[in-house]
Each structure stands twice: as C-alpha cells, then as structure tokens.
Amino acid sequence: MRLVHLLAIAPWFVVGTSQQATTHEVWEKTVAPGLIYLMEVDREAPLMIHALRWSPKSTAIAVRPELGGKTVYENTITKGRSTVTELEQESKAIAAINADFFPFTGLPLGLTVRGGELLTTPNSKKRATFGWGPNASNAAIPTFTGKIEVSGGGSLTIDAVNQECPEGQLVLNTPAAGIAIGSKPCAVALVRLETGRWMPSTIVTAVVESFAPDQERLSIPPNRAILVARGAKAAALNKVKIGSKLTINLQTSGFDWEKIEHVVGGGPMLVRNGAENVDGEQEDFPKDSFVDRRHPRTAVGRTSEGDIWFVVVDGRHEWSRGVSLSEMAKVMLRLGCTDAINLDGGGSSQMNLFGLPLNRPSDSAERPVANGIVFVPTLPSSTRGVRYRISGPTKLDVGKEADLIVSSPSGQRIQNSLVFWSCVSPAAWIDQGGRLHGIEGGKATVSAHVDGIILTFDVNLIGPKKSKKADGNPGS
Numbered sequence: 001m002r003l004v005h006l007l008a009i010a011p012w013f014v015v016g017t018s019q020q021a022t023t024h025e026v027w028e029k030t031v032a033p034g035l036i037y038l039m040e041v042d043r044e045a046p047l048m049i050h051a052l053r054w055s056p057k058s059t060a061i062a063v064r065p066e067l068g069g070k071t072v073y074e075n076t077i078t079k080g081r082s083t084v085t086e087l088e089q090e091s092k093a094i095a096a097i098n099a100d101f102f103p104f105t106g107l108p109l110g111l112t113v114r115g116g117e118l119l120t121t122p123n124s125k126k127r128a129t130f131g132w133g134p135n136a137s138n139a140a141i142p143t144f145t146g147k148i149e150v151s152g153g154g155s156l157t158i159d160a161v162n163q164e165c166p167e168g169q170l171v172l173n174t175p176a177a178g179i180a181i182g183s184k185p186c187a188v189a190l191v192r193l194e195t196g197r198w199m200p201s202t203i204v205t206a207v208v209e210s211f212a213p214d215q216e217r218l219s220i221p222p223n224r225a226i227l228v229a230r231g232a233k234a235a236a237l238n239k240v241k242i243g244s245k246l247t248i249n250l251q252t253s254g255f256d257w258e259k260i261e262h263v264v265g266g267g268p269m270l271v272r273n274g275a276e277n278v279d280g281e282q283e284d285f286p287k288d289s290f291v292d293r294r295h296p297r298t299a300v301g302r303t304s305e306g307d308i309w310f311v312v313v314d315g316r317h318e319w320s321r322g323v324s325l326s327e328m329a330k331v332m333l334r335l336g337c338t339d340a341i342n343l344d345g346g347g348s349s350q351m352n353l354f355g356l357p358l359n360r361p362s363d364s365a366e367r368p369v370a371n372g373i374v375f376v377p378t379l380p381s382s383t384r385g386v387r388y389r390i391s392g393p394t395k396l397d398v399g400k401e402a403d404l405i406v407s408s409p410s411g412q413r414i415q416n417s418l419v420f421w422s423c424v425s426p427a428a429w430i431d432q433g434g435r436l437h438g439i440e441g442g443k444a445t446v447s448a449h450v451d452g453i454i455l456t457f458d459v460n461l462i463g464p465k466k467s468k469k470a471d472g473n474p475g476s
Helices: 004-008 084-090 232-238 287-291 325-334
Strands: 024-032 035-042 047-054 061-067 095-098 112-114 117-120 129-132 137-140 144-150 155-158 170-173 179-181 187-195 202-211 217-219 224-229 245-252 262-265 269-272 297-303 308-313 337-342 351-353 371-377 389-391 395-397 401-403 405-407 420-422 428-430 435-438 442-450 453-462
Touching (some): 061 112, 061 262, 084 095, 084 351, 129 297, 129 337, 137 297, 137 337, 170 179, 179 224, 224 232, 269 297, 269 325, 325 337, 395 435, 428 442
Antiparallel strands (some): 035 047, 047 308, 061 371, 095 351, 095 371, 112 117, 129 137, 129 262, 144 155, 144 245, 170 224, 179 217, 202 245, 269 337, 297 337, 401 435, 420 442, 442 453
C-alpha cells in the first residue's frame, strides 16, 4: 500500500493522481510481524530506495551478521566471500543485505560480533560500527586491546583477532577465522581453550599445545586457537614453553556487552543524536571520490522507538543516481533515525527479500562480499502451495509502463500488499505497485513472491538497446 503518512517527514513527497503526474511514490508492505519493507521512488531526482524496518522485540524474525562461507578465511576462489543471495540461502533467511568494507582477502575491515562471539576486531582507522541486541542498539567507534599473561612470568600484546598477521604484530586466530594466516618468517603456536569463550570483552584461559614455525596457513580445530607472530613479537612468542598456561584478556570498547549481541562495521557515521553528522574525513574516507560523490549506498540506523532501519539506495543507473554521504544521512533522518552509520556501498550494495534481489547492483551482477546481515524467521512457514500466476502484457514499448497482477487459478486478484516484486533485467524495472517501467529493448524477466512461492513472467521490450557506460569507481 502507499505510505501517505511519510508526508509528515518528507515535505517534498508528491503523490500524483495519474500515471503521468506521479513523480514520487512510496510503498510499504508487511514481510512478517515486526518487519516492514519500504520502497521509495523519486523519478525527478531520480532515486530509488529499498528499506527494511525491524523491531528487535519481534519474536518472528531474528537479525544477525553473517560471514561469507561462515568463516573469515576459506580456501575458495572468492577467499570465502559470498554474494548476498548466497548468504540468504545459506542462512535460510528471508532477507539479507551487505555489511562491512573488505579487501580481496575477504576480511571484514571493522568490528564484527555475531551472537556475542567476537569474529573480527576494529581496524586502526577508527571507523563507525553499529550494534544491537533485544533491548538496545547504538552506533560507536570502538577500540580493542588484547593481552596474554604467561604462567611463570612474561606477557604478550595481541594486536588483532582473526586477520592475516602483519610484520611486527601478534594475531589471535579463533575457529571463526577458519584459517590462521601469516608470512615467513613467523612463529605459530597452537593453544587449547580451557575456560571461557571468545567474546568482545572477556578473559579466557588456554594451554600451549605445540609450535609450528613458519607455517603460513593452518586450519583451526574446534576448541583451539592459533597465535601467529612476526618480527620481534615472533621472538617473544617462541620463548613461551609447551604446556604453559595463558590468561588471555580481550577488551573491546564502545558497547555495553550485557545488552549488545551483534555488531557490524562500516563507516563513516551519518547521524548522531538526531542530527546529521558525517565524519568521513575523520574516519579516513576520501572526500571527493567517496564522501561527496554520489554512489549506491547501504546504511543502518536506529529510531527513537528502538526500531532499526536497514537501507539500500540504488545508484549509477539512469533511474537512480545514488547519493552522497550527506544525502544518505538525510534519507536516514527522514526515516526517523536518531543514529545511523554508512556501510559498504558501490557495487557491494545489495538487498534481497524472499530470494529476490530488490535493487540492481551497479556491477550488473552481485559482488561476493565478506559479510552481510541476515533476517532469519523464527516461526514455521505458512505456505499453502496455491498455484498463482502473473498476468499482464507480454510486449511493451520502451519508455512506456504496464501494470502486472498476481491472481489465483480461479482468477481472483491477489492484494498487491501481499506481493513482493523484482526485476533486475537491464530492459526494465518494476515498482512495488506492480507497474513495469520500460528502459531499453530486450527481454525483462519479472519475479514476484507471494505466499512462499516465487513466480516469473517475461515481457519483451520493443525499442533500441542503450549503449553501456562506465559506472565510475567500480572498486567501492
């Protein structure tokens, strides 16, 4: 259904009464109890926004971060990265979006916490992160410290958790890393966990079982951890004896760990205490090419009521130009966010719902990402298995529009509020009212989700194809 009440927070919002006059429309649909999907289209800008509003008090949907391939590193072509579609499928989720920035190695660059388990530590650039739990959420710029006390005397400083070990550092690798990575020469120690678990702030005890000097890649067994050190810290680690007991103290600031269960990294900050607060340059993001330039964007923010918005803005397309970080902050403020941060964007920006891609990635195909956020149902499915069908014109001229509908075998039209539409073909896009918009010549495949079933329908667009243009800054 159309969202008339957004007029109060978007004074420039216009709903036309005819097909020609409508320049700005918004649709809102209930996905599950406590989860709402919103699509906003501004044809004048032009701009297309997809958003999910989730209540942490929902008993129907659980939301958590997830790693591509379930661990930080893997011996795969993508280094363990997965597309958002794959994350959604692997997690048996009904929705998913991308999360943190990452290099080709597949390491999320910021703090990641999943269900109270520390997956990755904050990076040295001091960038914004967002955390949530059943009764609390907030944005913060966290810090990390780690220390090992060795029985019999001596201590070691931990620089990071679950990342490749740089020169002169010591890295703790837990089973969540999948693989401990270093470069020769390096010291490598296998330790057995005795008490505690790998939380953001915790004290655990362990025992040194063995050493494996100069091993550059080692799988991490369950209930074990691997310490990798290089340079002067390698010499210090090599002095520790087999059988030594270790007291490992990890401390991560920025969140109340009694209330926060999940954290994803990103940056920069967009909204703070109900006001725009883009601190891109302070978080070491380039101003001209990233902060001020319009790109596809992904963001997350909290409202004063405690609900959380997950937002993707399409970009680098003629029907959606993308947004600068200041414009993204204004989007989050209009949605009622009091605090919000930017996540990875560009070709990584992706939102899926019921297995359908809602936006169109600027790379023309989904990019494998290091981690994402998944929306997992906690209640059983109510699929009835009715054989619905899509109907509408099978041919459409470029530049024209046509309405598609879903109906039952008896011909009864299904309420559009129960249908979720998708079309990622270059030839057309579809809004959540079921209206197809022709862009260029070719075949457009439309998908619709209704009652647990995905339907498809092909429409031939009559007219010329458009020449391909570079989308700019493909690395973000």
